[in-house]
């Protein structure tokens with residue numbers, strides 16, 4: 356459902372009077388979470404607002420506060436606030452790309468304590484939270500919603516803001532290839548490129564630059580990949596041992612699932628990645644037949660029709676058994692057309 360004008364206006368009113376704003380995105384930020392938050396931070400600073408921008412870590416699995424290597428070219432990273440210095444009870448908090456307060460990890464209590472919270476997100480599932488909810492499940496990226504908010508605030512997009520928004524857009528649309536991509540998505544891409552961003556360098560850095568260790572992790576993951584033919588599922592797993600032996604961080608393995616996704620025999624792709632606390636973070640992708648968002652919900656997680664996930668302490672074999680049981684069942688979650696491409 357599109358966001359009501361009244362909600363946009365409430366967000367604009369809160370932001371127009373705020374002298375200080377705290378911004379947070381989800382733990383283990385991806386390109387959209389990070390790009391959306393950094394774009395907003397830069398825009399607010401250009402208006403003279405004092406900004407604190409950060410993200411927490413998983414409550415049970417503390418990790419260092421570090422920008423994933425593929426995003427270290429983004430502007431203003433030096434102005435990020437470590438989570439330990441984040442204001443515990445800001446008058447105004449903005450939350451990006453976060454379907455539930457849990458996804459804020461160690462910063463979740465801030466959403467409780469804040470005077471007002473504005474949530475910008477495009478996940479269809481999750482626990483409703485926040486005072487002003489700018490949520491559009493049809494939006495291909497949170498960065499699209501940030502752009503609309505900046506337009507409504509009358510912010511002129513500079514090259515830095517445009518680079519941040521472009522990273523959010525290009526990562527969550529899989530370089531404009533996922534079904535959520537519409538004519539409007541391409542028009543926004545064109546608008547950002549017209550602002551003289553170095554889109555070729557951004558794409559090379561985000562998609563085509565890896566450590567040698569990552570290629571070795573990829574080789575292991577592909578070696579152990581398997582297909583469950585009846586369910587149409589291709590799957591693999593990456594353990595903490597793989598990562599430790601090859602000196603690779605979890606955030607570096609974000610693109611692994613896209614490699615596996617190429618398997619023709621599979622409509623559905625699953626990658627289980629072991630977290631530092633031993634839990635397995637399970638990512639799911641669909642090429643269109645299965646609604647993996649609803650699949651993930653049945654297994655305690657959530658997400659979008661085409662990209663979703665859940666976390667469990669069960670090992671990969673048990674995870675695959677549970678997922679294939681749902682996919683092989685009579686009431687397997689199938690997709691309905693999500694996007695009105697002609698209208699967008």
Ligand SMILES: [Mn+2]
Nearest residue numbers: 387452497527
């Ligand atoms: Mn997103």
